[in-house]
Amino acid sequence: MASGTASRSEDEESLAGQKRASSQALGTIPKRRSSSRFIKRKKFDDELVESSLAKSSTRAKGTSAVEPGRCSGSEPSSSEKKKVSKAPSNTPVPPSPAPAPGLTKRVKKSKQPLQVTKDLGRWKPADDLLLINAVLQTNDLTSVHLGVKFSCRFTLREVQERWYALLYDPVISKLACQAMRQLHPEAIAAIQSKALFSKAEEQLLSKVGSTSQPTLETFQDLLHRHPDAFYLARTAKALQAHWQLMKQYYLLEDQTVQPLPKGDQVLNFSDAEDLIDDSKLKDMRDEVLEHELTVADRRQKREIRQLEQELHKWQVLVDSITGMSSPDFDNQTLAVLRGRMVRYLMRSREITLGRATKDNQIDVDLSLEGPAWKISRKQGVIKLKNNGDFFIANEGRRPIYIDGRPVLCGSKWRLSNNSVVEIASLRFVFLINQDLIALIRAEAAKITPQ
Secondary structure, three states, rough: HHHHHHHHHHHHHHHHHHHHHHHHHOOOOOOOOOOOOOOOOOHHHHHHHHHHHHHHHHHHHHHHHOOOOOOOOOOOOOOHHHHHHHHHHOOOOOOOOOOOHHHHHHHHHHHHOOOOOOOOOOOOOOHHHHHHHHHHHHHHHHHHHHHHOOOOOOOOHHHHHHHHHHHHOHHHHHHHHHHHHHHHHHHHHHHOOOOOHHHHHHHHHHHOOOOOOOOOOHHHHHHHHOOOOOOOOOOOHHHHHHHHHHHHHHOOOOOOOOOOOOOOOOOOOHHHHHHHHHHHHHOOHHHHHHHHHHHHHHHHHHHHHHHHOHHOOOEEEEEEEEOOOOOOOOOOOOOEEOEEEEEEEEOOEEEEEEOOOOEEEEEEEEHHOOOOOOOOOOOOEEEOOOOOOEEEEEEEOOOOOOOOOEOOOOEEEEEOEEEEEEEEOOOEEEOHHHHHHHHHHHHHHHOOOO
């Protein structure tokens, strides 16, 4: 009996081992709990083995579904036991699968160097082209910072860093060159027309006399005689406009700066400020003064609205200056008084200059150009005579300077083309429509013999 019970227990243990092996082959291993959310992390070695076993168990489930006669409750036959016992040894263990594609991508991205984006920041391709042209013209980054108008306001250090990056940084230089090649030809021509004037160009322009009357042909001839000195985008109009600007600020060779007047007269606001004793100043708040300032502000705004309503009544057309190009005359404009901010188109034979007030309406309001509190309400009159000559008469208290010569109160002076008119630190260039004046002189010559 004892031997029978022992052999029975051994059979039961072998059956249990065979059942365990068959259950492993059939994929009844309890699955590992995992969330539906996919977390990208590296797997350990045991997790890789379990995932491979889970995949083999899904394949075993597919094969067991084909044999519906086999169930868990019925004991397998001896031949089936042999097949089950041989199955684990015959099935090869699949190799550990490669990591997920997301993981490989992540590793690749971490190994790759950071690529420089095509966004060049605040520096646009037009700014880079302006910087390169200006440095080639002046060889001075300080002059470039002061004289070039970029799309953004850059400091001197930013201009220097950008220039050094274009020179020595291969990545930034390559991206900037690619961006500049994609610019439209018209945009490139507009940028080249804004190039600064070099010292050699200004030296050639300064040789043109201030008393002469140069035309476009004069500057065109200058371009032909010195093609190597001038920039490739220079035109005769651009040279004429820059020459007029140099003449306005007394930068020509035959011009001399007028000495300042001597005496007890206060020259400007800074001199008057130096005469003020700071110890006598008090920081007390004056409510009466603030009230007066608000009233004056309202009055000025009312006057501005009134002037805006009377614009159509003016005999002089005022235009804002957007560039350095010389004004184009039309058939109605006799002359132009050109300042730094605005230009006045003279369309009648006589116009008055001064400072407009509520009670005094004039043709040319000089306060539109700049501070005009030193200018009289009726400073002067410009007249065109029948022979085609322009004369300016001073009717104010302060002198008017014509090409550096003072014209006192009650005096008059002949105005020529490109004359510099200075009234209380405001400078203008007087330009004459030569074609229209020639017609007027011809008509006057016909009428005179009759």
